[in-house]
Amino acid sequence: MRTFFLAIIALILMALGGPGSAAEHRDIVIDQVHIIPMDEERVLRDRAVRISDGQIIEIRSAGHWQADDGIQLIDGRNGYLMPGLAEMHAHVPGEQAPMQLREDILFLYLSNGVTLARGMLGEPWHLELREGLEEGQFLGPRLITSGPSLNGNSVDSPEAGREMVRDQVEAGYDFLKIHPGLGRAEFDAIAEEANELGMAFAGHVPEDVGIYRALEAGYASIDHLDRYPRALVDDEVLERIDPGFFDYRLAPHAKAERLAEIAEQTRDAGVWNVPTETLMHNLLLMDPEEAPRQRPEMRYLPAEMVESWQDWARRTQSDEDYDRDAAEAFVALRKDLIKALHATGAELLLGSDAPQVFNVPGFSIHHEMAIMEAAGLSPFEVLQTGTVNPARYFDMGDHFGQVAEGMNADLVLLRANPLKDLSNLRDPRGVMIRGQWIDAEQIGATLREIEDRYARD
Numbered sequence: 001m002r003t004f005f006l007a008i009i010a011l012i013l014m015a016l017g018g019p020g021s022a023a024e025h026r027d028i029v030i031d032q033v034h035i036i037p038m039d040e041e042r043v044l045r046d047r048a049v050r051i052s053d054g055q056i057i058e059i060r061s062a063g064h065w066q067a068d069d070g071i072q073l074i075d076g077r078n079g080y081l082m083p084g085l086a087e088m089h090a091h092v093p094g095e096q097a098p099m100q101l102r103e104d105i106l107f108l109y110l111s112n113g114v115t116l117a118r119g120m121l122g123e124p125w126h127l128e129l130r131e132g133l134e135e136g137q138f139l140g141p142r143l144i145t146s147g148p149s150l151n152g153n154s155v156d157s158p159e160a161g162r163e164m165v166r167d168q169v170e171a172g173y174d175f176l177k178i179h180p181g182l183g184r185a186e187f188d189a190i191a192e193e194a195n196e197l198g199m200a201f202a203g204h205v206p207e208d209v210g211i212y213r214a215l216e217a218g219y220a221s222i223d224h225l226d227r228y229p230r231a232l233v234d235d236e237v238l239e240r241i242d243p244g245f246f247d248y249r250l251a252p253h254a255k256a257e258r259l260a261e262i263a264e265q266t267r268d269a270g271v272w273n274v275p276t277e278t279l280m281h282n283l284l285l286m287d288p289e290e291a292p293r294q295r296p297e298m299r300y301l302p303a304e305m306v307e308s309w310q311d312w313a314r315r316t317q318s319d320e321d322y323d324r325d326a327a328e329a330f331v332a333l334r335k336d337l338i339k340a341l342h343a344t345g346a347e348l349l350l351g352s353d354a355p356q357v358f359n360v361p362g363f364s365i366h367h368e369m370a371i372m373e374a375a376g377l378s379p380f381e382v383l384q385t386g387t388v389n390p391a392r393y394f395d396m397g398d399h400f401g402q403v404a405e406g407m408n409a410d411l412v413l414l415r416a417n418p419l420k421d422l423s424n425l426r427d428p429r430g431v432m433i434r435g436q437w438i439d440a441e442q443i444g445a446t447l448r449e450i451e452d453r454y455a456r457d
């Protein structure tokens, strides 16, 4: 009887939220803050943003609400509040990785204001993780995930391709990831099945498919600007030159006058691009010995991971076929392509590809934004690629991508105006995910813990 009674008390306490948890259920107001709403290029000065149950419920002028039992007040003075960023080419370690590493990588994204990760190589555990993140069992960005890769090894016939599409739809993945090596017949079967089922497919463009077929087949996004260089050179160039990593050796032979045409075709096809520029730069041009000094954030990852990247970059750059001039031409050409895509109205999404070759999750998004700006986008336009554009891409414009009433409370509070300088996105004063506030102190403390965990001797 006594046990039963205690159990009832425990249930009542749980229903009340238990001791000390009242704060979690209080509304939060970020007060005296400047807002970058991202609906258009503007700053709303001196506002108060009220958050309840993970949503922005009301925005009023500063000082509208007072701290009391119902409200936790966050001082936003001199700060700039904007929507959290999406990393549209993210990798999340899978079940074979140590749990601690998985959690650390999720936190690294969040610590840099990334509140949405599009996972580009899914597995069954990521479906659990997607729910676990929503339910607060994990601390990290929201996850939208592909299924396991469809590639030349995983798909050996058109029927196998169709079956894999159906299985992944059934399993509940958000989209399909296409990798190199797929034959044309397999790809066509996959694209047809996916389009019939309303399942998006994205990623690489296999060689047998090519950019024109990819545009026609209805890729949701092409990642890495894959296969575009081939649209820019004459056929005879393809016959005599080994194109190399992402076709970089074709770059010196590219015809600039073809950029506008392929950009227009991309726009007309409604295909989005996730350039992942920093990946190309890092692998082909960055000095692997200097990289750890140039990217000090690599201290937040295990030494083996960084060393394996250094090995890859060393092998690439010391190969007898390595052509540094072509690599430089390639990186420059891709900037021109981004500019042409943007100028013609083809859609761009922010994605760096992390963790991958010197790209540390979260931190790499800042390098990617700098390259997008160097390609000719204004800071506001760069921010669009990581906020309102992903929201439109996922057809979730009513849920995230802006600071407005009714939107998810996925936010980043900055020390200075990012529209003036994108580097103001670094080192935020706080990040909010699903209404949960993580201040700079907590971010700093957790980053120090992560650094200690992977400390080099």
Ligand SMILES: [Zn+2]
Residues within 6 Å of the ligand: 089, 091, 120, 353
């Ligand atoms: Zn990737």
